[in-house]
Amino acid sequence: MTGAGIWRWLAPLLLGVLVLALWEWAVRALDVPVFVLPAPSAVARALVADYPLLLGSLWLTLKITLQAFVLALITGVGLAVLFAQSRTLSAALYPYAVILQVTPVVAIAPLVIIWVGYERVDLALLILAWIVAFFPILSNATLGLTAVDPNLRDLFRLNGAGRWQTLWRLQMPSALPYILAGAKVSGGLALIGAVVAEFVAGSGTASGLAWRIVESGNRLNIPRLFAALLLLSLLGILIFAALSWLQRRLLARWHESEIGRGA
Amino acid sequence: MLRIAGLDLVWPDGRKALDGVDLTVGAGEFLSIVGPSGCGKSTLLRIVAGLIPPSAGGLDWSDAPTSGGIGFVFQEPTLMPWAKVLDNVRLPLDLARVPRKEGGVRAMQQLERVGLADFSAAYPRELSGGMRMRVALARALVTRPRLLLLDEPFAALDEITRFKLNDDILALWREAGVTALFVTHSVFEAVYLSTRVAVMSARPGRIVADIAIDLQHHRQQSMRTEPAFGALCRRVSDARSAGMAGGMAGGEVAA
Ligand SMILES: Nc1ncnc2c1ncn2[C@@H]1O[C@H](COP(=O)(O)OP(=O)(O)OP(=O)(O)O)[C@@H](O)[C@H]1O
Numbered sequence: 040m041t042g043a044g045i046w047r048w049l050a051p052l053l054l055g056v057l058v059l060a061l062w063e064w065a066v067r068a069l070d071v072p073v074f075v076l077p078a079p080s081a082v083a084r085a086l087v088a089d090y091p092l093l094l095g096s097l098w099l100t101l102k103i104t105l106q107a108f109v110l111a112l113i114t115g116v117g118l119a120v121l122f123a124q125s126r127t128l129s130a131a132l133y134p135y136a137v138i139l140q141v142t143p144v145v146a147i148a149p150l151v152i153i154w155v156g157y158e159r160v161d162l163a164l165l166i167l168a169w170i171v172a173f174f175p176i177l178s179n180a181t182l183g184l185t186a187v188d189p190n191l192r193d194l195f196r197l198n199g200a201g202r203w204q205t206l207w208r209l210q211m212p213s214a215l216p217y218i219l220a221g222a223k224v225s226g227g228l229a230l231i232g233a234v235v236a237e238f239v240a241g242s243g244t245a246s247g248l249a250w251r252i253v254e255s256g257n258r259l260n261i262p263r264l265f266a267a268l269l270l271l272s273l274l275g276i277l278i279f280a281a282l283s284w285l286q287r288r289l290l291a292r293w294h295e296s297e298i299g300r301g302a
Numbered sequence: 303m304l305r306i307a308g309l310d311l312v313w314p315d316g317r318k319a320l321d322g323v324d325l326t327v328g329a330g331e332f333l334s335i336v337g338p339s340g341c342g343k344s345t346l347l348r349i350v351a352g353l354i355p356p357s358a359g360g361l362d363w364s365d366a367p368t369s370g371g372i373g374f375v376f377q378e379p380t381l382m383p384w385a386k387v388l389d390n391v392r393l394p395l396d397l398a399r400v401p402r403k404e405g406g407v408r409a410m411q412q413l414e415r416v417g418l419a420d421f422s423a424a425y426p427r428e429l430s431g432g433m434r435m436r437v438a439l440a441r442a443l444v445t446r447p448r449l450l451l452l453d454e455p456f457a458a459l460d461e462i463t464r465f466k467l468n469d470d471i472l473a474l475w476r477e478a479g480v481t482a483l484f485v486t487h488s489v490f491e492a493v494y495l496s497t498r499v500a501v502m503s504a505r506p507g508r509i510v511a512d513i514a515i516d517l518q519h520h521r522q523q524s525m526r527t528e529p530a531f532g533a534l535c536r537r538v539s540d541a542r543s544a545g546m547a548g549g550m551a552g553g554e555v556a557a
Pocket residue numbers: 313314315319338339340341342343344345346505
């Protein structure tokens with residue numbers, strides 16, 4: 040790693056440590072009440088003390104987010120493939136996909152929860168997170184599957200390629216960068232969807248991180264609220280980092296977006 | 303091998319691209335088509351390849367080529383960026399479901415012929431423009447086609463690479479015993495490569511001259527400065543100018 044490479048990691052890290060130290064000092068020096076702003080040390084203590092509780096919540100949120108994301112990936116790409124096969128089908132279905140996308144998830148959440156039933160609220164959360172995560176994959180995959188080099192398409196036709204050969208050997212690889220870009224957006228949205236849905240579901244039916252935040256707020260246990268918030272951010276960063284890594288891995292040797300990154 | 307008779311092409315917007323093209327392609331010939339930009343050269347090649355149906359007239363094959371019987375080299379290399387060089391070359395064989403092992407061997411042979419065997423595991427973007435074009439050539443030849451269609455394959459290359467590839471393609475043409483239909487802007491390139499040169503008029507395209515190139519079969523770079531070569535270039539060039547003038551007189555302005 041070059042000096043500049045280390046600095047890219049070190050600079051934000053140092054800034055973080057500096058801000059935390061300032062924060063700690065300010066809270067102590069100004070004697071800020073803990074229910075307004077807890078010091079980083081208090082948050083850390085809450086994290087350690089409530090470790091089993093928070094970890095359980097983290098696990099639940101993670102599970103719903105991942106399930107929703109995978110489901111979005113499968114249904115999004117699957118539907119895009121169908122769209123690419125038939126113009127009529129795509130014309131008929133696309134508006135509904137858009138309606139699903141533009142309707143705020145908070146507005147449909149109560150309905151979905153009622154339909155699915157409070158006793159299966161996990162499923163309702165999954166559905167809601169999926170609705171939010173699904174569209175970027177669908178629209179990107181649809182774009183990618185149709186944005187094929189027309190000359191390559193002719194080459195396939197000239198050599199008598201069938202529909203499936205064209206799909207697997209030409210359209211899918213062409214669409215891969217688009218799908219991965221969509222997945223990066225969608226991974227973050229799945230988490231947001233899961234959190235929002237849990238806020239709406241409320242009242243202790245699901246006990247993911249979002250519920251932990253609501254509950255801690257109600258009890259004025261602000262250090263624990265911060266601890267839950269911290270875990271939520273970490274989860275978001277983790278998802279983003281994992282998807283970025285995958286994107287680099289899969290496109291490194293051939294796609295323009297990765298040129299000059301030293302594959 | 304192929305007789306093109308009274309071929310018209312009208313685009314859906316009503317503009318005419320080809321207007322009564324008559325052209326015979328004999329087996330084993332190297333036939334070049336020169337003409338101004340936008341006169342319908344690419345369109346003509348695509349019709350011959352069966353990618354666009356003609357509006358009128360038709361193609362009369364003495365024996366119609368099967369799938370893989372036509373090799374096509376486009377104006378750009380048109381390689382799959384996600385596939386390694388070898389996988390690009392073997393694509394036509396894979397599509398025809400040739401067994402994997404045989405396909406690999408044949409693709410490798412073709413890469414050797416264009417001098418890129420060492421780059422079989424490289425990705426297209428790791429190659430230079432000239433190398434990419436050679437990969438495209440290898441891919442077009444891998445099915446052992448009877449007819450090779452080339453659409454200004456060297457237009458984007460510098461002159462030295464171009465001359466080198468001219469000789470390469472002549473060698474491949476002689477070895478493979480294929481019939482070549484070659485589109486180019488360059489009069490010199492056409493005369494250097496061909497056994498015959500057809501000249502097209504400005505849009506809508508017609509064949510306005512058909513000139514046999516009676517130079518010795520084995521072409522060499524030194525021939526480019528010989529008087530006979532110069533005389534042929536002049537004839538093709540004059541025919542092209544006449545074709546363009548004719549087009550303009552008809553109210554058309556060459557693009
Ligand atoms: N898909 C299309 N729809 C409508 N018009 C088209 C289409 N493709 C080409 N044309 C028109 O047909 C004419 C001939 O195009 P073509 O690409 O065959 O020209 P060309 O001789 O190959 O030109 P160049 O030397 O610049 O490659 C042009 O005027 C072009 O605008």
